[in-house]
Amino acid sequence: MGSSFYVTADQEHVGPWTFTGEQVEESVRRHWPDAIMSSAFEDFLEIEAEIAPGQRAELSFNHRHRAFSFEDREPLSAPLTVIYEVLRDLAPEVPVVRWIDYDAELTRMNLNDGLQGFTRGLA
Structure with a gap:
């Protein structure tokens, strides 16, 4: 069994994100209209998106804990790209952390350094 990464607001300093799962879904659809999303699991929005030809992102958004998660599986840049774009749409000023x-x-992760800065250290 592999590890998983989690990305959330820096809740120690700013509290949880205030956006909803529906807003996450709308943001993903704006960037990747063909994305597949499912809320079959009660507290999770499951997201699959082809962010570039042959490059698929698979990740979840936990409604209750307001956190994204994805498996430690290459390319890590794929789910991070989805998270980056959603956060730029919905919470561009909120500090972000991962573990x-x-x-x-x-x-800490920095949205202000562009996608490459946001993925630094993981992708």
């Missing part, structure tokens, strides 16, 4: 499930050490 991996086995150590839960929070690492």
